[in-house]
Amino acid sequence: MGVFASNFDFNQIKEFFDPYPNGQVFAIPEKVKEVVYQLNGQKTSVREAVKKIMNVTSNAVSVNSEKNCICLEFYADGYVIKYTAVIIKFR
Secondary structure (H helix, E strand, O other): OOOOOOOOOOOOEEEEEOOOHHHOOOOOOHHHHHHHHHHOOOEEEHHHHHHHHHOOOOOEEEEEOOOOEEEEEEEOOOOOEEEEEEEEEEO
């Protein structure tokens, strides 16, 4: 599920925020953008936030606890990661 410290608690409640208001920096799938919009400013567990995002995309979703963010992975050919985009951050 991405880069995370061995003691990272996915059930801990975090406050989520959109680092790119309204997805203006890059294009992400519309359904993912809607979930990010709904999570923005909300407090929930990282596990719940990941579940909500995974429910609306076939892209791989990962968590980076060192950078406090949830990422969406985009593939070039279905196997090789083309790039990973930070879609929402938490604190």
